[in-house]
Amino acid sequence: MAQMQTPNVQMPPSRAFTFHLDFEGLGWLTIDVPDAPVNTLSRETLAELAGIVTALEEMASSGELKGVVLLSGKDSGFIAGADITEFDEMSDPGVLRAALDRAHGLFDRIEALKVPVVAGIHGFCLGGGLELALACHYRVAVNDDRTRLGFPEVNLGIFPGFGGSGRSIRQAGPVDAMQIMLTGKLLRASPARRMGLVDKLVRVRDTLRWEARKAVLQARKSSPAPFTKRVMALGPVRGYVANKMRAEVGRKAKPEHYPAPYSLIELFEQHGDDWRAMKRGEAERFIPLMNSNTSKNLRRVFFLSEGLKKQGVRGKDKPVFRRVHVIGAGVMGGDIAAWCALRGMGVTLQDLDMERIKPALDRAKALFRKRLRSKTEIDNAVARLEADVTGKGLARADVVIEAVVENLEIKRKIFAEAELKTRPGAILATNTSSIELERIAENLTAPGRLIGLHFFNPVAQLPLVEVIRSRFNADADIARGAAFALAIGKSPVVVKSAPGFLVNRVLMPYMLGAVQRVEAGANKEQIDAAAVAFGMPMGPIELMDTVGLDVGKSVAEELGNPVAPDSQFARLIADRKLGRKTGQGFYTWSNGKAVKGEVPPHPDLAGLGRELVQPLVNATAVAVAEGVVASDDLADIGVIYGTGFAPFLGGPMQARKDGRA
Amino acid sequence: MAELRKVAIVGSARIPFARAYTGYAEEGNLTMLGAALGGLVEKYNLRGEHIGEVMAGAVLSHSRDFNLAREASLDAGLSPRTPGTNVQIACGTSLQAALALGAKIAIGEIDSAIAAGTDTVSDSPVVFGDKFQHRAINLSRARTTGEKLKAFKGFNLGELTPVAPSTQEPRTGLSMGQHCELMARQWDISREEQDALALRSHQNAARAYDEGFHDDLVVPFAGVLKDNNVRADTSLEKMATMKPAFDKQSGHGTLTAANSTPLTDGAASVLLASEDWARARGLPVLAYLTLGQVAANDFAGGEGLLMAPTIAVSEMLRRSNLTFADIDLFEIHEAFAAQVLATLKAWRDPDYNRVTLGRDTPLGEIDPDRINVRGSSLAYGHPFAATGARILGLTAKSLATSGKQRALISVCTAGGMGVAALVERAA
Numbered sequence A: 001m002a003q004m005q006t007p008n009v010q011m012p013p014s015r016a017f018t019f020h021l022d023f024e025g026l027g028w029l030t031i032d033v034p035d036a037p038v039n040t041l042s043r044e045t046l047a048e049l050a051g052i053v054t055a056l057e058e059m060a061s062s063g064e065l066k067g068v069v070l071l072s073g074k075d076s077g078f079i080a081g082a083d084i085t086e087f088d089e090m091s092d093p094g095v096l097r098a099a100l101d102r103a104h105g106l107f108d109r110i111e112a113l114k115v116p117v118v119a120g121i122h123g124f125c126l127g128g129g130l131e132l133a134l135a136c137h138y139r140v141a142v143n144d145d146r147t148r149l150g151f152p153e154v155n156l157g158i159f160p161g162f163g164g165s166g167r168s169i170r171q172a173g174p175v176d177a178m179q180i181m182l183t184g185k186l187l188r189a190s191p192a193r194r195m196g197l198v199d200k201l202v203r204v205r206d207t208l209r210w211e212a213r214k215a216v217l218q219a220r221k222s223s224p225a226p227f228t229k230r231v232m233a234l235g236p237v238r239g240y241v242a243n244k245m246r247a248e249v250g251r252k253a254k255p256e257h258y259p260a261p262y263s264l265i266e267l268f269e270q271h272g273d274d275w276r277a278m279k280r281g282e283a284e285r286f287i288p289l290m291n292s293n294t295s296k297n298l299r300r301v302f303f304l305s306e307g308l309k310k311q312g313v314r315g316k317d318k319p320v321f322r323r324v325h326v327i328g329a330g331v332m333g334g335d336i337a338a339w340c341a342l343r344g345m346g347v348t349l350q351d352l353d354m355e356r357i358k359p360a361l362d363r364a365k366a367l368f369r370k371r372l373r374s375k376t377e378i379d380n381a382v383a384r385l386e387a388d389v390t391g392k393g394l395a396r397a398d399v400v401i402e403a404v405v406e407n408l409e410i411k412r413k414i415f416a417e418a419e420l421k422t423r424p425g426a427i428l429a430t431n432t433s434s435i436e437l438e439r440i441a442e443n444l445t446a447p448g449r450l451i452g453l454h455f456f457n458p459v460a461q462l463p464l465v466e467v468i469r470s471r472f473n474a475d476a477d478i479a480r481g482a483a484f485a486l487a488i489g490k491s492p493v494v495v496k497s498a499p500g501f502l503v504n505r506v507l508m509p510y511m512l513g514a515v516q517r518v519e520a521g522a523n524k525e526q527i528d529a530a531a532v533a534f535g536m537p538m539g540p541i542e543l544m545d546t547v548g549l550d551v552g553k554s555v556a557e558e559l560g561n562p563v564a565p566d567s568q569f570a571r572l573i574a575d576r577k578l579g580r581k582t583g584q585g586f587y588t589w590s591n592g593k594a595v596k597g598e599v600p601p602h603p604d605l606a607g608l609g610r611e612l613v614q615p616l617v618n619a620t621a622v623a624v625a626e627g628v629v630a631s632d633d634l635a636d637i638g639v640i641y642g643t644g645f646a647p648f649l650g651g652p653m654q655a656r657k658d659g660r661a
Numbered sequence B: 001m002a003e004l005r006k007v008a009i010v011g012s013a014r015i016p017f018a019r020a021y022t023g024y025a026e027e028g029n030l031t032m033l034g035a036a037l038g039g040l041v042e043k044y045n046l047r048g049e050h051i052g053e054v055m056a057g058a059v060l061s062h063s064r065d066f067n068l069a070r071e072a073s074l075d076a077g078l079s080p081r082t083p084g085t086n087v088q089i090a091c092g093t094s095l096q097a098a099l100a101l102g103a104k105i106a107i108g109e110i111d112s113a114i115a116a117g118t119d120t121v122s123d124s125p126v127v128f129g130d131k132f133q134h135r136a137i138n139l140s141r142a143r144t145t146g147e148k149l150k151a152f153k154g155f156n157l158g159e160l161t162p163v164a165p166s167t168q169e170p171r172t173g174l175s176m177g178q179h180c181e182l183m184a185r186q187w188d189i190s191r192e193e194q195d196a197l198a199l200r201s202h203q204n205a206a207r208a209y210d211e212g213f214h215d216d217l218v219v220p221f222a223g224v225l226k227d228n229n230v231r232a233d234t235s236l237e238k239m240a241t242m243k244p245a246f247d248k249q250s251g252h253g254t255l256t257a258a259n260s261t262p263l264t265d266g267a268a269s270v271l272l273a274s275e276d277w278a279r280a281r282g283l284p285v286l287a288y289l290t291l292g293q294v295a296a297n298d299f300a301g302g303e304g305l306l307m308a309p310t311i312a313v314s315e316m317l318r319r320s321n322l323t324f325a326d327i328d329l330f331e332i333h334e335a336f337a338a339q340v341l342a343t344l345k346a347w348r349d350p351d352y353n354r355v356t357l358g359r360d361t362p363l364g365e366i367d368p369d370r371i372n373v374r375g376s377s378l379a380y381g382h383p384f385a386a387t388g389a390r391i392l393g394l395t396a397k398s399l400a401t402s403g404k405q406r407a408l409i410s411v412c413t414a415g416g417m418g419v420a421a422l423v424e425r426a427a
């Protein structure tokens, strides 16, 4: 910094960027958007960059600038993407077209600068941030746990719009580039380097600038993907590759619900062999996507989920969660324990004897093997999860989660002991599905300490945790519960202690309604297909089988819907045909899959689906009206995360407002 | 010269110790030491803070880590103005670092310091034999093809057998364990006594863990949350089944894997400061580091490789006019159970006291209930250079929480050396 040179060219003023020219002729351009935790590319920031690039062009032609290094001044990372808060106002096709043209023009000018431009990347480099990095001539990234590169646009119903579709294909080749754009999957440093998105890795952030300097002085230029990769986009191969991509995407998303990936594949099919043409073709397809209801709703879902992350306790009182004690090693307790250990907590798992804990430990091992990369990581996770028959983990636990059989007396006894043995600050939580929280808590010395943390089965797959609030709880108790859910990577939604909480309460009438239709003679395959056509991830009958008919029955009863003893439902249960777990329920299950017959034709499957979800939407509205959840927003995100309810519709409340459910 | 200042021990942080080739198989000294220092940074809010000096070392070290202490300080987020010095005196490394830094604080050269150590066997440098090493150097300097060929004259494939890093004594060619076997025989230490001491170490350490004593001393690293060598459930019966580890032939062997420290990976650090510096930042003073002593013996002449701490402790007590009766807690590093037992026996032995320590009255007996009351290296494991800092951190917290007044630390090292320190309770 000491030997800063004063450039002869006037740099325009900027809020987000600082620039200095050093005595070697290197220009150091640092982005640090004020009053923001992460850098994003707002229209204002891009406009500032455009002014700066004009100055850089002059300095480059006058010879006083040897090269440019773009770094971020934020600890959180490089650039997290375009500024999504501006998307709504930018959706107007006229406005958007102009904005995209400006951004394309700007990135093209950066790429065309006569001096080397190098991006130094740490932390998040996503979406528009990655597109900007790809417009630089060379990319250096920090090889640590926090570096992430990728294109999450597809989760917002769009795809890269600042030239990233073409440029990523140029650097990484068509297959890898399309893969990351279609899935939104974020890459760590090493895979990004292997893929060609990054040219060089360094160990620590300090080294970024030195490696970037070297790159400038040696005028290094990233080489595009080799022919062996590009060949997948040439001639007739491209059509074949595109079809494979469509089939892959089709397994997860329907074109009528999620058009963005399909539109991107079409763009690729048209221009995949010519990255410039692909880049030019972006805007035309991008504009209608941005303006679609799907994208609007997905943006809203994104903001709602970001909102969930802001719950919990921040600042200096932010609790540290290191040790979790789980009581009950059954279906739920075992999987909750495994999940917590996977996420880095030290876990003690208690049950009546070792035989009951052992299967949970085996399941945990399988989970670790699936989710972790190296043997050391797996071994360390295994070591974090300890069987604890005597309950000695209780005393040092930061969080106690009870998941024993659904029996009030047993639960009361457990918490009476836990209250005595745990540290005063430790969270006491029950995973009960149906016992009123107040009844478990009422005999405690401090009944406000007990909260509900209601996980969903299968724990490893479902992102939602309902944080159940009893009338004894203070805000701080609930905030700490939410903080814990966040600490293990789950999304907390606060729900009042009321039968069925939120998710079971809205699911049950929908599932029972569907069961009734089947009992009355409707075709179950058709019912399930209709729900999927509407936008549910799985049909209600298949869902009942997955949850377990016995579980479904007990939740139904708890919600005041006893199962008629002469029904098919009751007979299946009596015959121990409980669904997926016994191999037979409404469906026969084979290798974890329901064996389904042909779906009989129906003139309007999606319409039928819409009818089927009516009870769910109604129940959600009632839950909001009764204050079970605090707002429409929370109900929507809770139901989306808890049931998979069509995110492209923005959740049940939004869908109803839009007249779509 | 101005009056000497007190040296405050603010606290410590270490990563869990892991048996070699387990939890840290993918880590190295730099990342481990960085994490231990990072633990201090977190705990005492030292991000961007200029610490007077960081002194740290590793016994087994890659040449790329020539500035280990400095690099780890930068990784940990201390101010770039914090100097880092590498030091090394085998297993005494981080205790010696604390003594050196303590002296600098006492005379007012610096106000704050971090003493630390790290070692990993899992990532130790593998080198080729001398012959091949020289060939490689000659080759790299060779200019003509002739010279290059000459560099390989007489080459045989055996030269390529990597030489594992060795903790063998260069002067005697014996390993540490073989030396300790000799001490056990010389001092007539039985296998049973050794096993009993090892058992007690594990039980004490396990109890300390269960009581949560380590909860604010150990910071998670690389997914490891706690030491993996502490065995709460071990027993004398189990230990009795072990075969001698070092003297497998003579039939006299008494040292086994159960009463010797395992090869261990880990790193530990201690924050030292002047009282003013700590007070100004609202940081605690757990204890004072009041005295230190390093000593060596004629191990090559037969004095017992790991017996030098007897001298260091004797000299230190002589300087301070203290006797064993004045010490409430003894932290005697357990390289081997036999080493601790031989040391204790030597302190009681009139001849040894007279001849080796120059004392007419023996230092005498130590109440076993004052020794390693929270277990020591047999249980926690022994990442060589990290052990001193582990012990110093544990000792300071022990004094602060137990109401005891004074603790003595002794650590034996390779090369017939020993480091001792005295720690006193604050307030």
Ligand SMILES: NC(=O)c1ccc[n+]([C@@H]2O[C@H](COP(=O)([O-])OP(=O)(O)OC[C@H]3O[C@@H](n4cnc5c(N)ncnc54)[C@H](O)[C@@H]3O)[C@@H](O)[C@H]2O)c1
Pocket: A327, A328, A329, A330, A331, A332, A333, A350, A351, A352, A356, A402, A403, A404, A405, A406, A410, A431, A432, A433, A434, A454, A455, A456, A457, A551
């Ligand atoms: N199964 C689900 O889908 C689901 C979903 C959310 C919440 N829940 C709730 O989770 C809890 C557990 O349900 P589950 O399906 O895992 O039951 P489960 O029957 O699979 O497991 C219960 C376990 O608790 C153990 N147990 C009983 N008494 C105990 C005691 N005194 N101390 C320690 N362990 C004891 C049992 O041995 C058994 O291993 C219930 O409260 C249930 O309402 C279940």
